[in-house]
Amino acid sequence: MYHLSLNISGQLCIIVGGGKVAERKALSLLKAGAQVRLISPQLTDALHELAAARQIDWLPRCFELGDLADALLVFAATDSAAANKAAAQEAKAAGKLINVADAPELCSFHVPAVVRQGDLSIAVSTNGKSPALAARIRKELEAEYGPEYAVLLDLLGRVRAEVLAGTADGAARRNLFENLPHEDILLWIKTGQKERLRSWLRAVLGPDADYDLSQPDNS
Incomplete structure (x- = not known):
């Protein structure tokens, strides 16, 4: 499998089925901005x-x-193996990407279990062999990578954008990026030591460095 992150905002995604599996798929697709x-x-x-x-x-x-003509992604999630197979066959004939519940051999893509902390996404895939194991590993990762990573990534993204927009040369930029992540930075964020974090940012980026250190929306 070739793993990627796909922008499906505004794109039509079709689900064949209306049960609990279809419900989970629909909610996830809506959260990503898809037309469902x-x-x-x-x-x-x-x-x-x-x-x-x-x-x-x-x-x-x-x-x-003919139902799948305009879809970007197709999900077959009925309780009929024959119906799921028929949807998969048409999707593949039409060049559509298809995911079939409980039939990895019919899938052209699998949906991984994902840990999200702000813009940080960590995906776990078993190539359809064991969604339960993927979910278990996701829970373990959620305990390891908490909300402080959302704050850190948001901060690093803003710093990177400002540095790249500045006049520093390539070597100076690399030096800044390498020195910014202090070994205790996650602890400072997690324990709310904002002044300690600000002091470190100023030490690395200069005395005028000032960033909003509030936690970004993780919804």
Whole structure:
């Protein structure tokens, strides 16, 4: 598998199915800004609410040939192996990327278990062999990589943008980037030692360095 992070904002993603698996897929896709369409005679209560609120499109019928024409991504998540296989065959014939629940051999992509802390994403994939193991490892990583990493990454991103926009040459930039992450910086963030962190930033970047050290939104 070739792993990547895909921008699906505004893109049509189709889910064939309307049960709990389809619900989880839909919520995840909506969070990423996708346009979501479900094809299923029935939906869970939560999906019904999303359809009623026009947050998702709903075709209240079984999957038919031609339904996938405009999709970027396709998810087959019905309780019928035959229906899932039919959706996978059409998706592949149309050059669409397809994920089939509980059938890794029919998938052209897998969705990893992901730890998110702000802009930090850590993905765990078992290539579809054991989603349960991927979820277990994700929980372990969540304990290791807490909200302080969101603050750190936000800070490093802002510092990097300002340094790159400045007049420092390549060697000076590299020196700044290498010296900025102090071995205790995560501890300072985690324990709220903002003045200690500010002092370090000023020592590395200069006396005028001043950054908002509040925790970014991790929603």
